[in-house]
Amino acid sequence: MHSEESTRRIAGIGTGRPVRLPEAIFGEVAKRLITEDFVESANNMTRLKLAGHSAKDAVEKSEAGTFHTRINRLGNTSKALFEAAIPSEGFSANPDLRQGAATATLRAFAIAPTLPFQTRTRKTALVDRILDLPNAGKQLAAISAITKHLQVLAPEDRDRLIDRAIFHFEREGAQGSVRNYAARILATNHGTLSSELRTRVLNARNSNPELAAAYATAEEVARFLETQPAPTVFRSDRSVDENIEIIQRETVSCLGNVALSSKQRMEKIESIANATTEAGEMSRAELMSATRPRRQYDEGR
Known part of the structure; x- marks a missing residue:
């Protein structure tokens, strides 16, 4: 071959x-x-x-x-969805949830399925926005939101996210929820870790029984999630081109509907993003x- x-x-x-x-x-x-x-x-x-x-x-x-x-058609749709979901000025540190504002995690989760269609510049911008979030919990929640798609990032960007997860995983005094979040990210992406980062994770586990236990639990969760079938978005009787037409119409409708709150818009973008990946x-x-x-x-x- x-x-x-x-x-x-x-x-x-x-x-x-x-x-x-x-x-x-x-x-x-x-x-x-x-x-x-x-x-x-x-x-x-x-x-x-x-x-x-x-x-x-x-x-x-x-x-x-x-x-x-x-x-190319799906790529144009993905670009429009990205620009609607990821603010160029960065994520809001404290979105007003009472007014239907979308959190950084919801925005990252919504756009994650389209990452294979995004340019390296846009993917790097997303990583920058995530790492600029103000605390460990928000950073790890946003990383977790895109964790199934880290393999499509440039190695440098993927390593930046993993390095931050390792930092919070092994940080002395980290809250249990933060440590567990970090462990799930690391276990899910074990196969994509560089040898240097893999060694850091192994050393942290070997040096601290609490970290070893948290990681073991995270591995079990990761194995279970791998067995779950991906949801099917499309009806099987439609052609690929028919599905792409639907995606483009729904994108125009979603992005043009000013009555939607940002949270409602992200929920619709997530659905369109999953359909886009499936069509590709x-x-x-x-x-x-x-x-x-x-x-x-x-x-x-």
């Missing part, structure tokens, strides 16, 4: 040379450039189209071109399951 880098070389991406592969091959090349990150996938597809007119035409006519169009996964699965005609191999020889 080709690595992404070798596939890019085969396609001529970044070489400056005109590409003269048979048309039918470009669709297969495009499929090999699809990753778990929708933004990266879209950028890869754009670069492939820039390899030449034949590449652009071939990709746009293929299943990969359909996928590219879909994730459905589109990627549809692309990957598409079969390549046998004659493509002969044309490429």
Whole structure:
């Protein structure tokens, strides 16, 4: 199987040379450039189209071109949702809950499913907003709200959040609720921790029986949550494109409804965000399951 880098070389991406592969091959090349990150996938597809007119035409006519169009539409929706959920000036330290204001945790939770569609700049901005919150409880609650999606952050941003969780986990005199919050974040993301951060967690557990007990409980909770099926948002009889149309209509309705409190808006954004992620996964699965005609191999020889 080709690595992404070798596939890019085969396609001529970044070489400056005109590409003269048979048309039918470009669709297969495009499929090999699809990753778990929708933004990266879209950028890869754009670069492939820039390899030449034949590449652009071939990709746009293929299943990969359909996928590219879909994730661009979902990406635009995700950007609008992010801008509505995450204030550019930062989270309010003390939102007026009596007036229906949304907490930082609710805002982070609402937008979390769209993180695979967000640019690195927006994801870094979210991390900055979380770490700027005024106390341990609010920071950890917001980190916990996006904890299922930390793997799509840049390693530097993910490590910043994990480092803060470790700090509160091992901090002397930390409240039990704060320590338990931190332990759940660390246990849930154990597989994504760098070796340095993993060693810090292990040393903290080995040096303090209370930390070891809190972490063991957190591991049990994490294992249980992994067994729970993800909710299905869409009806199975609708096509991906029909679902995307619904997502876009609901986004316009949600963001344009001035009667909604910020809490009500976040609840609607969460629902749309989950639908957006599901539509992206459905589109990627549809692309990957598409079969390549046998004659493509002969044309490429």
